[in-house]
Structures are given as C-alpha cells and as structure tokens.
Amino acid sequence: xxxxxxxxxxxxxxxxxxxxxxxxxxxxxxxxxxxxxxxxxxxxxxxxxxxxxxxxxxxxxxxxxxxxxxxxxxxxxxxxxxxxxxxxxxxxxxxxxxxxxxxxxxxxxxxxxxxxxxxxxxxxxxxxxxxxxxxxxxxxxxxxxxxxxxxxxxxxxxxxxxxxxxxxxxxxxxxxxxxxxxxxxxxxxxxxxxxxxxxxxxxxxxxxxxxxxxxxxxxxxxxxxxxxxxxxxxxxxxxxxxxxxxxxxxxxxxxxxxxxxxxxxxxxxxxxxxxxxxxxxxxxxxxxxxxxxxxxxxxxxxxxxxxxxxxxxxxxxxxxxxxxxxxxxxxxxxxxxxxxxxxxxxxxxxxxxxxxxxxxxxxxxxxxxxxxxxxxxxxxxxxxxxxxxxxxxxxxxxxxxxxxxxxxxxxxxxxxxxxxxxxxxxxxxxxxxxxxxxxxxxxxxxxxxxxxxxxxxxxxxxx
RNA sequence: UCCCCGGUAGCUCAAUGGUAGAGUGGGUGGCUGUUAACCACUAGGCUGUAGGUUCGAAUCCUACCCGGGGAGCCA
Numbered sequence: 001x002x003x004x005x006x007x008x009x010x011x012x013x014x015x016x017x018x019x020x021x022x023x024x025x026x027x028x029x030x031x032x033x034x035x036x037x038x039x040x041x042x043x044x045x046x047x048x049x050x051x052x053x054x055x056x057x058x059x060x061x062x063x064x065x066x067x068x069x070x071x072x073x074x075x076x077x078x079x080x081x082x083x084x085x086x087x088x089x090x091x092x093x094x095x096x097x098x099x100x101x102x103x104x105x106x107x108x109x110x111x112x113x114x115x116x117x118x119x120x121x122x123x124x125x126x127x128x129x130x131x132x133x134x135x136x137x138x139x140x141x142x143x144x145x146x147x148x149x150x151x152x153x154x155x156x157x158x159x160x161x162x163x164x165x166x167x168x169x170x171x172x173x174x175x176x177x178x179x180x181x182x183x184x185x186x187x188x189x190x191x192x193x194x195x196x197x198x199x200x201x202x203x204x205x206x207x208x209x210x211x212x213x214x215x216x217x218x219x220x221x222x223x224x225x226x227x228x229x230x231x232x233x234x235x236x237x238x239x240x241x242x243x244x245x246x247x248x249x250x251x252x253x254x255x256x257x258x259x260x261x262x263x264x265x266x267x268x269x270x271x272x273x274x275x276x277x278x279x280x281x282x283x284x285x286x287x288x289x290x291x292x293x294x295x296x297x298x299x300x301x302x303x304x305x306x307x308x309x310x311x312x313x314x315x316x317x318x319x320x321x322x323x324x325x326x327x328x329x330x331x332x333x334x335x336x337x338x339x340x341x342x343x344x345x346x347x348x349x350x351x352x353x354x355x356x357x358x359x360x361x362x363x364x365x366x367x368x369x370x371x372x373x374x375x376x377x378x379x380x381x382x383x384x385x386x387x388x389x390x391x392x393x394x395x396x397x398x399x400x401x402x403x404x405x406x407x408x409x410x411x412x413x414x415x416x417x418x419x420x421x422x423x424x425x426x427x428x429x430x431x432x433x434x435x436x437x438x439x440x441x442x443x444x445x446x447x448x449x450x451x452x453x454x455x456x457x458x459x460x461x462x463x
Numbered sequence: 464u465c466c467c468c469g470g471u472a473g474c475u476c477a478a479u480g481g482u483a484g485a486g487u488g489g490g491u492g493g494c495u496g497u498u499a500a501c502c503a504c505u506a507g508g509c510u511g512u513a514g515g516u517u518c519g520a521a522u523c524c525u526a527c528c529c530g531g532g533g534a535g536c537c538a
Binding site: 027029030031032033035036037039048050052068069082083084085086087104105106107108109110111112113114115117118120121172173208229231233234235236237238239240241244245246247325335336337384386387388389432433434435436437438447459 | 464473474475486487489490493494495496497498499500529530531532533534535536537
C-alpha cells in the first residue's frame, strides 16, 4: 500500500478510503472510553492528522501507550469524517506500526514550550517543531519562487565560484582557504609563501559572485546566481550570518532604473507566492510570531516602493525633527536608525534610496555625471532595514581604473574584470538580495539564526 | 569589536544576604470524542566555571565561558 502524505490526507479527497500515513507523534491523549488520540505530523504541512486508535488493537497496551512526542510510526486505517471539533477528517487506525520510540525524559521537544535560544543548541531536532517546520516550508517556496521569477524573465541561472583566488572582491573580511600545515608554514623573507599552497596563491571563500556574474551577463544578457556567501566579519546581530545565501541578478543593457524595477517586481513576486502557497504557515506566523506580518506583506505588495535619492533622504532626515544618535550630514552613510526611520515612519513602505556619495560606495559602481555620486541603490524594508544592495556598474574603463587606483588598489588582479570594459562594454546593473533576510522579512522571525537550518556565526559552528 | 542584560529542576521562569519555589514535561491513580485535555499525588537542583567578601552567598565583588538585545560592518 502506498503511503499518502498528511497534507493529502487532510484534503479529504480519500474520504472513507483506506490510507497509509507515516510520521512523528506530536501528542497522544488517552480516553478511558477505550481508545487514544494521536496527532501525527509528517512535515508535509503545518497541520497534524488526528489518529483514533482503539484499545482493541493488538499492540495497544504494549506499544501504542508507549508512544510519546517524537516517536515515529506508520498507521494504516480509514480516513473518516471527524466526530470531534477542531478537524474535519481523521484516521481510524486498523494497524499501528512503531518505527522508533522516543524517551520523554530525555527528549526536549515535547509538548512544553522551548525557547528559540535553546532550540539553536539542538538545531538537529528543531525541524520537528511547528515554527521550524513553517520556516522551512516558506524558505523552500521562496527558493522555488526565485528560480521561477528569473526563469520566466529569461535570466540564466549560473554558478559562480565559491573559492576565489583573488582577494580583490573588497566586501569585507574573508575566510581563508588553505591546505598549508598551520604549524609549519612555508616562509619566504619572513612572510608566508603561498606559492606552496593548493592554488599557488592566497585563496578565500567568496563574499559575492557579482564580478563573475558580470562576466556572464555581458555574454548571455541576463543571469542570476543563488548560492552560499561567506563573510568573516565579527558581526553579532540578529541580521548577520558568517555563511548565508545570496541571490545576485545581473542584467546587460540595463541602468539603475531597470535595476530598481527588477528589485521591486522580485520582492512582490516572492510575497505574492508565499501568501498564496503558504497560507497555513503564514497564519501561524501571524498568530504567534508577528501579529502584523500578514498586514505588512499585503501592504508592501499593494504599495509602490518609494524611490528617493540619497540627497533627498538626507534632506528629509534633517527636516524630520527626529532626534538621531548619528548626525545626518551629506557624505556620511545612512545609519540603521536613519534607514528604519525612512521605511517605518516617514514612508511606511519599502524605500529605494539611490545615488549615494561615491566615497562611501564600492569601486565598481557607475559614476554619475555630477562627479559626486554613484548609481547605487539600497532597498530598505520595515524591521529588517537593508535587504538589497545594488548598482549600475561602471562600464567606462578609464573611470573604473581611476576608482580602483583612488582606493589604493592595484589594477593587475582586476585584469579580467577590466577586460569586460575593454571588449564591447555595455551598461549593466545588478543587485544582491540576502536570502535569509528575506525569509526573516516574510516570516516575521526576529533572529536570522532561526531562518537557516544550521546557522554559522562567530564562535558557533556546531552541527 | 564596543555597550547593556542574562545563565537557578528536562523545559519556561520566580526567589536580591538567612534551610531553593511555581508552572510545564515525566511517573502513579482518577475522569473524559479528546485536541495547550482535565483533577489528585509524586520524583526531580553542589543555582554557568574559578576565585574572593561574609558567621552565612542563587543573591555582593573579580576574572573567564556561554547566551540574548543594541551598535558598527553589511545582504
């Protein structure tokens, strides 16, 4: 007999038929009326399936009564209309097979409340909770929707390298990749001689696939990457991970406006899909995690994202009458408090801030004609702050070279990146979206460590 | 990395200088088409680690470890 998933069983299409379901016991309630109730969950959906187990079953005394939360079982029975409230269908068991028992004295994830902090310490088991089941299903849909969105628009999915042998990505601290014996490093003139290392030079984990992405965009038109990204920054916040997933589209023949338009469409596409396809999980988040999350997502979907320049943002902040810890002076980067004011108080919707001062932005960003700003954009959303960072890329070789040198870097390692400007250069743009930050935004989960299965953060890489 | 807060029963927390408590989960008994089930009884703790102050420390002090919130860096 073929197993049916609980999501299918609950749909009721097999009513009055014999079904086989398998899953993990969430709770068991015994009735002295001569039977027990078991709530079974198999991960296929948020809801549990109620199983009615008659005391007449052969293994009732010896096995069924020993089923505690976490136990794994298979149930053969008839899917019937439920006599009780709370659920429309249930299974009247004819046969219960136990795969594995679960000792309630030792097993932490029982019926009692367990904090997210504690669950992080037992991350190998937290997938069995309501919250992490819901987060995982939503995260999965967001990944699928990401591919759908870009594929529908003719973007090619490419895989950029995870190991990068050029330390020129310039987006913060990197993790070193090496096969050298740390206790006996080869030295040359007092410094480590990386010519003996695996790649014959220093190597790191990628902090962005953008530069490689540009190479393919300027051949295939539109591409996107969706892969792991590593930052060795000692960041200890609810919005940072040392290992996270990033989506980076790159478009040839596209300027900053096209970029912003794509970002807005993409975000709305993801929200729409989650609202439509994860309604049970989203109702859970709205009830137990963030009581405004559904309202917020609907609101974001219906509103046009506010677009303002950095210069306008500074003016608005200065005129707001709001007291900030950090001054808002043209030329300084916007602080978290400024960003949150703009998106949460001033406009109450996502805000795309564009054209930042060139001094505070990366070398590869397109320099504007004013000589002061670059064609950069940050997409800010309520609660999370910056969720997307992007720009039109500098496509003029002279200007690119000047910027590289201004920042005290040498041109040589960028030879291949510069070639893109030498041979058939085109205007092009792209952005990076932090996947976990988006999962946070959509679910209302407070801590980014709870929207990725096994978080890596400073001093923490268990599992 | 900086600032602030915390670490007490399996879990969630109380007890702020005087014999360490509740809820919940577990066990036992009762009751019931139950659904965070309910009622009664019961077991369960060198109070993160190492020092110090004190007649006496979960409580005060110092250091360290771990966790959380905020900031910086960013996605």
